[in-house]
Amino acid sequence: MRHVAVAALVALAVAGCSSSGDQTPTASGAAGPAATPAATTQPVVTASGSGSPEDDEAAGVALPVSRIATAPGTTLTVLDAPDGEVAQVIRAEDVLTAPGATPLVFLVARQQGEWLELLLPVRPNGTTGWVRADAVVVTETAFRIEVAMEDFELTIYEGLDVVLETAIALGADGMPTPGGVYYIRELLQPPDPTGLYGPYAYGLSGYSPVLDEFAGGQAVIGIHGTNDPTSIGNAVSHGCIRVPNAVVRRMVEEVGLPLGTPVVMLEG
Numbered sequence: 011m012r013h014v015a016v017a018a019l020v021a022l023a024v025a026g027c028s029s030s031g032d033q034t035p036t037a038s039g040a041a042g043p044a045a046t047p048a049a050t051t052q053p054v055v056t057a058s059g060s061g062s063p064e065d066d067e068a069a070g071v072a073l074p075v076s077r078i079a080t081a082p083g084t085t086l087t088v089l090d091a092p093d094g095e096v097a098q099v100i101r102a103e104d105v106l107t108a109p110g111a112t113p114l115v116f117l118v119a120r121q122q123g124e125w126l127e128l129l130l131p132v133r134p135n136g137t138t139g140w141v142r143a144d145a146v147v148v149t150e151t152a153f154r155i156e157v158a159m160e161d162f163e164l165t166i167y168e169g170l171d172v173v174l175e176t177a178i179a180l181g182a183d184g185m186p187t188p189g190g191v192y193y194i195r196e197l198l199q200p201p202d203p204t205g206l207y208g209p210y211a212y213g214l215s216g217y218s219p220v221l222d223e224f225a226g227g228q229a230v231i232g233i234h235g236t237n238d239p240t241s242i243g244n245a246v247s248h249g250c251i252r253v254p255n256a257v258v259r260r261m262v263e264e265v266g267l268p269l270g271t272p273v274v275m276l277e278g
Contacts, residue, residue: 074169076154077118078193078270079128079146084109086116086146088139092125097139098132105131106196107213107227115270117193117215118148131195131215135188153265155233155273157251159187162243164233164253166265173265179241179252185220187249188231189277192216194269195230197262208235208255210262214273218249233273234258 084102089095100116102109116128119138126146130137152169159180166174181187196213203209211234221229229248235255236242242254253261261267 075150075152076270076272077121078149078151078268079116079118079126079141080149080270081114081116081146084114086114086141088128088130088141090139092122092140094140098130100130100132100139107198108196112196113269115193115195116146117191117270117272129191129193129215131193133217135190135192135216135219149268149270151268151271153267153271155267155271157187157273157275159189159275159277164251166261166267174257174260176253176257177243179236179243179247180245181218181247181249182245185218185248187247187251187275188216188219189275190216192231192273192275194267194271194273196269203235203255204237206237207232208237208253208258210235210258212261212267216275221248224248233261 081100081102086100088097088100090097100114102112102114106112106114116130119127119129121127121143124143125140126143126148127138127140128146130139152167153173154167156165156167157163157178158165162178162180164176164178165172192214194212195215198207198211198213199209200207200211211232214231214233216231218224218229218231223229231249231251233251233253235258236252238252239254241247241252246252
């Protein structure tokens with residue numbers, strides 16, 4: 011079993027994931043209740059780019075090695091271009107369920123000289139910003155997750171090797187799971203492993219394209235277990251990816267995916 015550091019948690023408010031009546035989505039921007047952060051041992055790194063220290067002009071993904079940038083503190087100022095103007099300040103308290111227990115990580119999209127373009131966990135999905143490479147701690151991971159939405163399948167790769175494959179549930183009509191490139195921003199452990207979210211939930215860097223808020227928190231897209239195994243293989247959630255509980259346990263306890271692991275949502 012891979013070592014996983016698990017912090018205690020009270021309630022989980024990851025994205026629009028449940029289809030049960032007591033999880034009605036709302037439309038305010040209030041922060042969600044605290045949830046059990048289960049941050050993996052390594053903060054991990056990026057997912058768009060070649061993994062080479064050279065300038066990387068292709069901001070695609072699905073490559074054997076990805077780079078992850080970890081902020082040394084709880085905030086990170088990002089620019090609109092290399093040596094450009096301040097675009098925004100990313101604060102852990104704004105983008106993490108348990109900012110005191112989870113590092114602030116980003117996926118590296120590409121490198122240009124001493125500058126890194128980072129994929130940011132903010133709206134709109136796909137937003138990026140630039141920082142100097144020496145402003146963050148950069149690590150690498152060979153893991154990546156690919157989600158074939160048309161086939162309701164999730165595959166975990168380590169380099170070119172398939173580590174795990176599973177059937178999944180996705181967003182229902184009108185509440186779609188968004189395509190694109192994202193990354194794991196946090197790992198949470200719900201207080202009830204037999205509940206709506208199963209024993210673990212990964213919060214991703216993306217958001218629901220149709221919901222502003224869900225269950226009192228931000229409508230963050232996640233990957234989590236489920237108390238309804240019959241939902242697997244169907245479009246039934248509010249946008250999150252459901253996997254069987256035994257599978258999400260394997261993902262956390264055996265595979266040990268690091269924070270920052272890229273997640274590629276394939277629509278076709």
